[in-house]
Amino acid sequence: MTSAPTTISEIQFYPVKPQDGLLGFVSFVLDSKFWMGSVAVFSRREGGYRLVYPTRKVAGQNINIFHPINHEVGVLVEKAVSEKVAEIFSESYEQTEPDNTW
Numbered sequence: 876m877t878s879a880p881t882t883i884s885e886i887q888f889y890p891v892k893p894q895d896g897l898l899g900f901v902s903f904v905l906d907s908k909f910w911m912g913s914v915a916v917f918s919r920r921e922g923g924y925r926l927v928y929p930t931r932k933v934a935g936q937n938i939n940i941f942h943p944i945n946h947e948v949g950v951l952v953e954k955a956v957s958e959k960v961a962e963i964f965s966e967s968y969e970q971t972e973p974d975n976t977w
Contacts, residue, residue, distance in 0.1 A: 881948055882906055883955040888916070888963050898924070901956050911941060916960055924957045 883903050890899040902912035915927040928942040943949035 879906070881951055883952055885910075886956060886959040888956075888960050890963075893918075898960070901926070901960070903952070903956065905952075913940075914956070916956065924953070924960055926953050926956060 883905060884907065885902075885904040887902045888899055889901070891897060896917040898916045898918055900912070901914045901916050902910065903914075904910055913929040915929075917925045917927060919925050929940040930937045931940060932938075943952060
């Protein structure tokens with residue numbers, strides 16, 4: 876059985892006031908079947924972004940709500956989200972960049 880390629884679509888980024896590397900949260904649709912939300916986006920020291928998937932603390936133990944179960948999908952999601960976040964920050968910078976034309 877051949878599996879279809881994984882698709883990530885409808886990526887939405889919700890910025891927050893940056894704190895300890897946290898830039899905001901992201902939601903996306905996976906394979907046109909699942910809406911995934913509350914994924915934290917952190918900046919990496921070496922550049923780029925790191926995703927942290929949601930957990931809940933139950934009886935003192937962190938329980939994963941959802942996360943990629945293989946490296947390839949994790950990389951695919953991180954790449955798609957990173958491109959979207961970089962695009963948004965680039966657009967934001969361009970809109971606030973001073974016009975130095977005289």
